[in-house]
Amino acid sequence: MKTTTDFINMKKENDKIIMLTAYDYPSAKLAENAGVEILLVGDSLGMVVLGYDSTVPVTMEDMIHHGKATRRGAKDTFLVVDMPFGSYHGSMDTTLSNAIRLFQETNAQALKIEGADEVIEVIRLLSRTGIPVVAHLGLLPQSASVSGYKVQGKTAQAAQKLIEDAKKCEAAGAIMVVLECIPYQLAKTITDALTIPVIGIGAGAETDGQVLVFHDTVTYGSHHMPKFVKAFAEAGKEITNGLTQYVDEVKSGQFPAVAHRFTMKDEEFQQLYG
Numbered sequence: 719m720k721t722t723t724d725f726i727n728m729k730k731e732n733d734k735i736i737m738l739t740a741y742d743y744p745s746a747k748l749a750e751n752a753g754v755e756i757l758l759v760g761d762s763l764g765m766v767v768l769g770y771d772s773t774v775p776v777t778m779e780d781m782i783h784h785g786k787a788t789r790r791g792a793k794d795t796f797l798v799v800d801m802p803f804g805s806y807h808g809s810m811d812t813t814l815s816n817a818i819r820l821f822q823e824t825n826a827q828a829l830k831i832e833g834a835d836e837v838i839e840v841i842r843l844l845s846r847t848g849i850p851v852v853a854h855l856g857l858l859p860q861s862a863s864v865s866g867y868k869v870q871g872k873t874a875q876a877a878q879k880l881i882e883d884a885k886k887c888e889a890a891g892a893i894m895v896v897l898e899c900i901p902y903q904l905a906k907t908i909t910d911a912l913t914i915p916v917i918g919i920g921a922g923a924e925t926d927g928q929v930l931v932f933h934d935t936v937t938y939g940s941h942h943m944p945k946f947v948k949a950f951a952e953a954g955k956e957i958t959n960g961l962t963q964y965v966d967e968v969k970s971g972q973f974p975a976v977a978h979r980f981t982m983k984d985e986e987f988q989q990l991y992g
């Protein structure tokens with residue numbers, strides 16, 4: 719398993735860091751086998767696999783449930799788990815006990831939290847406690863109903879704040895920063911300004927690494943594909959074809975065939991039921 723130090727060295731050597739979300743055992747296993755270096759149990763699971771309209775309804779229990787399954791599928795991959803909405807916004811006591819619980823129960827290598835401002839103190843507290851923190855800046859899905867679900871950092875002022883925020887995250891002890899949906903020039907500036915790795919999503923090619931949502935990457939059940947996503951496979955189409963064929967073959971009597979059935983000797987059958 720790669721370590722925080724490995725990721726810092728990868729940044730120095732311009733060896734791109736590969737992060738991908740995973741929410742369960744099979745996706746974690748597939749991603750680990752494909753060479754993904756960091757698995758993120760993102761709270762995007764609320765939308766992607768639980769069918770909510772945002773990440774806001776996601777609970778600690780949801781994150782623990784999916785975090786444990788993901789861990790079981792990828793025992794040798796650096797695992798980051800998102801702290802869900804509200805779990806790090808109350809008192810520092812509650813924040814710390816939620817973080818400890820999530821970190822321990824999922825056996826993660828790090829937790830990720832969104833934002834700067836008040837969140838800087840949270841980064842400091844968790845880091846001092848021994849919980850590595852991945853910061854998340856730019857588009858913040860948990861607070862998008864306030865800040866908007868759109869590209870961030872497009873004015874000089876907003877860009878300057880993002881640069882300062884990223885530096886504050888690093889100073890507070892963050893081991894990595896995720897930048898979501900910001901102009902690539904700004905992402906490059908932030909990447910150059912930090913010692914810790916910067917992982918981008920919708921932030922151009924000049925960050926130290928990339929992260930995407932598993933289901934977007936392979937087009938599996940994903941609804942809306944944002945501009946920054948590339949579909950590397952058509953899993954949804956393959957699954958639809960397979961399932962349609964299953965329905966057709968059972969209806970038509972083609973499945974199960976002789977090859978799929980179990981047999982007992984006729985005379986034994988006669989003895990039992992004849």
Ligand code: KIV
Nearest residue numbers: 739760761762896929
């Ligand atoms: O929850 C998530 O999937 C994320 C990534 C988009 C970075 O936070």
Ligand code: NA
Nearest residue numbers: 760761762800
């Ligand atoms: Na997230």
